[in-house]
Amino acid sequence: MTPPARAAAAVEILDRILAGGPAEKELTNWARRSRFAGSKDRAAIRDIVFDGLRRRRSAAARGGGETGRGIVLGLLRERGEAPSDWFTGGTYALPPATDEELSATGPVTEAETLDVPDWLMTDLRRSLGEDYSPVLNELRARAPVTLRANIARMDRAAAQARLSEEGIETEPHPLCTTALRVTEGARKIRNSNAFIDGLVELQDAASQAAAAMIPVPEHGAILDYCAGGGGKALALAALGATIVAHDADPIRMRDIPERATRAKIGSKVTVVKRILEGERYPVVVLDVPCSGSGAWRRQPEAKWSLTPDRLDELKDVQAGLLRRAAALSSGAIAYLTCSLLRAENEEQVAQFVGDTHGWTIREERRFSPLEGGDGFYAAILVRESGA
Structure with missing residues (x-):
């Protein structure tokens, strides 16, 4: 699939989620309907959809509306990418962005900028104190991939070495003596022998x-x-x-x-x-x-x-x-x-x-x-x- 076709698929899935469909279910249903899509296509579309959900308010404000199209367009604009490269109007692509869509000014309120519901802002500010803005900004990004070394079998350093043999690079995480932060090869984890054999588990x-x-x-x-x-x-x-x-x-x-x-x-x-x-x-x-x-x-x-x-x-x-x-x-x-x-x-x-x-x-x-x-x-x- 071309990048414009992936964007069109993400828009379709986001519209279904915005209508009330669970994200995982809508992604799975789309994949079943779209047997032509390879694993890289599915992964790329999933990334767009989840980035759009994390940044739903700010992206919609940049893209001209809280729709799948508006959210994807807003993501592109936030990343500094030209919408014309994705919204081409070609086969399997979305129609070009309109002047009205491109004139959207972006988020105005703090809740829009930080991508949280308005009603929660007071509770979040009270709960997080001075860290509330940095924390909420952190939650707009993808989560790190972290593994737990199964110390019933081997220590963290040995698990790290086994993962490296399979092209999965990690580093010790300071929060816990069993935790490994994945720095390369995250998509290989579930098919790795280290995971299949129970030497590591995915865990925050x-x-x-x-x-x-x-x-x-x-x-x-x-x-x-x-x-x-x-x-x-x-x-x-x-x-x-x-x-x-x-x-x-x-x-x-x-x-x-x-x-x-x-x-x-x-x-x-x-x-x-x-x-x-x-x-x-x-x-x-x-x-x-x-x-x-x-x-x-x-x-x-x-x-x-x-x-x-x-x-x-x-x-x-x-x-x-x-x-x-x-x-x-x-x-x-x-x-x-x-x-x-x-x-x-x-x-x-x-x-x-x-x-x-x-x-x-x-x-x-x-x-x-x-x-x-x-x-x-x-x-x-x-x-x-x-x-």
């Missing part, structure tokens, strides 16, 4: 650092109560912990047994659909449903689908999960979010500790996207002796 550096904060008990298992795909469960198992993985939607956990077996830690991880009445665990991990604001680079459509009502619903869910974890834990709770918002992080934990007898905050840490990972929050809560 801040997520790895948060997992490393979780205490591993000498006796008993850690309950990963909102396990999802199992990234933290596998990271903890690689550190020697015994894990019981649970999720309200068991389908999310369907790949955990295979991934654990591949990583040679299958005996350390048990997947359960329900927790028996009266069961208690020395540590309960709560990676709670949240706004996902710290991971907007990876899931940019979440930025635009979040509403004030939905945020309130999420905070209620988080508070309920903390209460449930208090009943399940005999020792500690690890409360985790990929959110930037104090209302989901520090304030949620402080409210729990204030309302629940016998619990204190032992440690809490906010990870900033400026540190090279996702925005993340982790708090370790401990039950006081005798409580």
Whole structure:
């Protein structure tokens, strides 16, 4: 496909997403309808679509409208590329940009410039302080690709050497001793022997650092109560912990047994659909449903689908999960979010500790996207002796 044809495809997909279609579903559906597109074409179109979603407001302001066409045109103008090279009017290409489109002045408000919903600006400024503008600018760019070395099999340096043999270059990430930032060959990872053999896993550096904060008990298992795909469960198992993985939607956990077996830690991880009445665990991990604001680079459509009502619903869910974890834990709770918002992080934990007898905050840490990972929050809560 030519660059103009790729731009036309991205416009089509973006229009479907703007109409309410999930991004991954619309990309997959387009690929199925377009068997002529090669892997490089699909990757290039995906990049345009996700860049457009990350920069939806600023690109639309530069491109003359919040449509797929306006967003792609705005991206080109922001990058300093000539729209006439992409909007050619030729076969499989988009009609040339009009004078009206080219006269668009660009973003006016701070929320447009930083690509966030207007209603969230106050909360973001309050939560991020002086860093709010640099952080939000960082979230307008693509996320770094980060791997976790499976230290149950080999150390980080050995994993780095194995990856290099397959043309995947990495460097140690300062946030965590297991993290490797990919500097070259990212598209080769999933087909590499190092990945297939379970020597490395794709996992954000801040997520790895948060997992490393979780205490591993000498006796008993850690309950990963909102396990999802199992990234933290596998990271903890690689550190020697015994894990019981649970999720309200068991389908999310369907790949955990295979991934654990591949990583040679299958005996350390048990997947359960329900927790028996009266069961208690020395540590309960709560990676709670949240706004996902710290991971907007990876899931940019979440930025635009979040509403004030939905945020309130999420905070209620988080508070309920903390209460449930208090009943399940005999020792500690690890409360985790990929959110930037104090209302989901520090304030949620402080409210729990204030309302629940016998619990204190032992440690809490906010990870900033400026540190090279996702925005993340982790708090370790401990039950006081005798409580």
